[in-house]
Amino acid sequence: MRLALDAMGGDTGPAAVVAGALHFAAAHPDVSLVLVGDESQVRGALPARLPANVRLHHASQVVGMEEHALAAVRAKRDASVRVCFELVKRREADAAVTAGHSGAAMAAALAVLGRLPGVERPALAALFPALGASGRCLLLDVGANAECRPSHLAQFAVLGAAYVRACHAVASPRVAVLSNGEEESKGTPLTKGALALLKQSDLDFRGYAEGKDLFSGAFDVLVTDGFTGNAVLKASEGVAAGLTGLLQQAVHQAHLPSRLGGLLLRPTLAALGRLVDASEVGGVPLLGIAGVGVIAHGRSSPRAISSALRVARRTVEADLEGTLASAVAAARGWLATRAVKGAKGKTPEGF
Amino acid sequence: MRLALDAMGGDTGPAAVVAGALHFAAAHPDVSLVLVGDESQVRGALPARLPANVRLHHASQVVGMEEHALAAVRAKRDASVRVCFELVKRREADAAVTAGHSGAAMAAALAVLGRLPGVERPALAALFPALGASGRCLLLDVGANAECRPSHLAQFAVLGAAYVRACHAVASPRVAVLSNGEEESKGTPLTKGALALLKQSDLDFRGYAEGKDLFSGAFDVLVTDGFTGNAVLKASEGVAAGLTGLLQQAVHQAHLPSRLGGLLLRPTLAALGRLVDASEVGGVPLLGIAGVGVIAHGRSSPRAISSALRVARRTVEADLEGTLASAVAAARGWLATRAVKGAKGKTPEGF
Numbered sequence: 001m002r003l004a005l006d007a008m009g010g011d012t013g014p015a016a017v018v019a020g021a022l023h024f025a026a027a028h029p030d031v032s033l034v035l036v037g038d039e040s041q042v043r044g045a046l047p048a049r050l051p052a053n054v055r056l057h058h059a060s061q062v063v064g065m066e067e068h069a070l071a072a073v074r075a076k077r078d079a080s081v082r083v084c085f086e087l088v089k090r091r092e093a094d095a096a097v098t099a100g101h102s103g104a105a106m107a108a109a110l111a112v113l114g115r116l117p118g119v120e121r122p123a124l125a126a127l128f129p130a131l132g133a134s135g136r137c138l139l140l141d142v143g144a145n146a147e148c149r150p151s152h153l154a155q156f157a158v159l160g161a162a163y164v165r166a167c168h169a170v171a172s173p174r175v176a177v178l179s180n181g182e183e184e185s186k187g188t189p190l191t192k193g194a195l196a197l198l199k200q201s202d203l204d205f206r207g208y209a210e211g212k213d214l215f216s217g218a219f220d221v222l223v224t225d226g227f228t229g230n231a232v233l234k235a236s237e238g239v240a241a242g243l244t245g246l247l248q249q250a251v252h253q254a255h256l257p258s259r260l261g262g263l264l265l266r267p268t269l270a271a272l273g274r275l276v277d278a279s280e281v282g283g284v285p286l287l288g289i290a291g292v293g294v295i296a297h298g299r300s301s302p303r304a305i306s307s308a309l310r311v312a313r314r315t316v317e318a319d320l321e322g323t324l325a326s327a328v329a330a331a332r333g334w335l336a337t338r339a340v341k342g343a344k345g346k347t348p349e350g351f
Numbered sequence: 352m353r354l355a356l357d358a359m360g361g362d363t364g365p366a367a368v369v370a371g372a373l374h375f376a377a378a379h380p381d382v383s384l385v386l387v388g389d390e391s392q393v394r395g396a397l398p399a400r401l402p403a404n405v406r407l408h409h410a411s412q413v414v415g416m417e418e419h420a421l422a423a424v425r426a427k428r429d430a431s432v433r434v435c436f437e438l439v440k441r442r443e444a445d446a447a448v449t450a451g452h453s454g455a456a457m458a459a460a461l462a463v464l465g466r467l468p469g470v471e472r473p474a475l476a477a478l479f480p481a482l483g484a485s486g487r488c489l490l491l492d493v494g495a496n497a498e499c500r501p502s503h504l505a506q507f508a509v510l511g512a513a514y515v516r517a518c519h520a521v522a523s524p525r526v527a528v529l530s531n532g533e534e535e536s537k538g539t540p541l542t543k544g545a546l547a548l549l550k551q552s553d554l555d556f557r558g559y560a561e562g563k564d565l566f567s568g569a570f571d572v573l574v575t576d577g578f579t580g581n582a583v584l585k586a587s588e589g590v591a592a593g594l595t596g597l598l599q600q601a602v603h604q605a606h607l608p609s610r611l612g613g614l615l616l617r618p619t620l621a622a623l624g625r626l627v628d629a630s631e632v633g634g635v636p637l638l639g640i641a642g643v644g645v646i647a648h649g650r651s652s653p654r655a656i657s658s659a660l661r662v663a664r665r666t667v668e669a670d671l672e673g674t675l676a677s678a679v680a681a682a683r684g685w686l687a688t689r690a691v692k693g694a695k696g697k698t699p700e701g702f
Contacts, residue, residue, distance in 0.1 A: 211585030230531035234562030
């Protein structure tokens with residue numbers, strides 16, 4: 001198996017990415033890694049003698065975190081993230097992995113690989129730890145599609161359910177639409193339209209869920225538009241980051257022996273950590289593209305990069321692309337009944 | 352001063368509400384409380400002899416937490432929440448306070464009192480503790496208006512800024528629009544339209560903010576549509592509730608002397624508590640109605656009810672209604688330039 005890794009991506013530059021790549025390469029001699037990026041910069045972070053399963057592929061450009069994704073990907077034909085997907089397209093790699101601008105990754109995947117047949121909008125997903133309960137909850141979209149139609153949300157449900165079934169061993173994922181209340185009288189034309197579509201699906205569809213349900217353990221997949229999903233994801237990270245600081249401060253001020261403090265805080269800090277830097281989870285595939293692309297978190301540590309590479313490996317082994325294609329094809333019957341308009345309908349009161 | 356309290360509201364029934372009311376009444380002999388609700392039920396939670404500044408006002412109906420707010424308020428003319436606002440309308444009370452269905456409170460306020468002149472959509476607001484930094488952040492709307500136009504968001508900014516200036520002593524509130532990224536290329540037609548309007552305002556307007564900024568301390572007021580606001584609020588509460596459980600479990604398992612555990616955890620649990628049950632904050636006024644109405648949290652404890660009554664008292668003393676009316680009148684000039692459409696425009700890519 002060959003994985004193409006965007007060596008320029010990530011908030012911290014090539015060093016952390018390369019360190020994670022070397023760690024992964026040492027542990028997985030059966031996987032070949034192609035580090036894609038500016039040769040002189042990446043070389044500087046590498047040892048003089050490369051491991052047998054690591055090689056470098058030069059790409060002269062980079063998409064910065066603050067660039068407009070679509071414009072940058074169109075203008076920079078030799079951007080590292082784009083070249084990763086070109087390697088997948090040319091079958092020189094089985095998957096692309098990047099810790100860079102997630103919007104740029106999606107734009108590059110779409111420009112180079114395109115969508116799976118029948119998929120209107122591929123999605124970015126995030127895995128939330130279900131605090132206080134077992135399991136995890138997948139939220140999508142978290143940023144690729146700021147505005148959506150009901151059929152997009154219904155497709156996110158199909159993609160998300162197929163993904164957690166194939167890669168997280170959830171036999172029958174419980175799926176819901178994120179809304180502003182559990183009652184069917186709540187919601188917007190978008191959520192109401194998605195509700196109507198999903199009731200006809202063969203998914204284990206549970207209706208509406210609320211923001212708190214990302215952590216309640218009651219659902220495996222929640223679907224929403226990318227604007228709301230992004231706000232929810234970042235607010236949750238904000239709470240967790242703030243509380244991590246408060247907690248560490250509290251332990252510090254209590255003058256506890258550090259071993260005791262560590263024992264006490266480890267489980268809580270670990271849960272906070274999963275929320276804050278996603279390094280436990282390590283990466284989530286783009287769902288709905290014609291190929292495999294995995295996004296690592298922008299603040300990725302070497303550990304997170306290594307973890308994202310493992311996710312990519314598992315994703316290729318599970319034939320996620322084929323699994324998703326079958327799921328979308330199977331859903332075509334009920335997805336076709338999209339007379340339901342929504343999103344463009346008249347504004348009802350929110351309560 | 353006279354305050355009308357919905358004695359039936361709250362997830363836990365009249366007992367907690369009445370306990371909070373009695374606590375407040377004892378501490379504020381200068382304020383008269385009118386407890387509105389089913390006489391037999393409320394009487395059961397009261398002592399045989401009422402304090403001099405507490406009286407009962409019978410209302411035969413209740414709006415349940417799962418009812419459709421607008422329909423319920425229309426159908427139930429004698430619902431406790433509606434009667435509270437009738438008392439305000441008839442000048443028999445200076446403010447209404449409820450811990451019940453917040454949508455029903457807004458619907459009742461609109462039906463009975465109406466809007467302030469020039470306000471298109473009154474809003475529900477929530478105060479977030481800025482973790483790891485000083486201050487707080489007001490988010491609105493968090494549920495009254497699931498769908499909004501740019502001018503609504505601009506008005507929320509005016510109302511929110513005037514509120515934190517008048518009631519939280521923030522001299523020059525820093526205002527931003529909640530979006531899916533800080534760059535102006537992000538957002539939706541709704542946020543772009545609001546951005547264009549607010550750039551012309553005389554507020555200290557800072558552009559776009561992200562979900563994490565609710566806790567960063569970098570902003571005093573964030574505006575968004577009620578659907579997104581609700582999802583963000585409930586997700587944040589969900590994180591905090593889950594982490595509270597984890598933290599208590601960790602302390603329990605560490606077999607610490609309980610005093611030490613308490614010392615250690617107090618600041619963190621207090622911050623979590625502010626997020627989870629809002630009892631520290633205790634209540635936030637409906638912003639934009641022609642009168643004063645304060646919403647206590649649905650899971651309100653007696654302490655939260657007492658706190659919400661204090662908020663109502665402060666709000667009346669600060670003449671919030673007059674302050675907001677002046678602020679909206681002063682903003683009329685730049686708010687009139689709402690050629691910007693948005694929300695109904697064509698869908699751009701989210702990145």
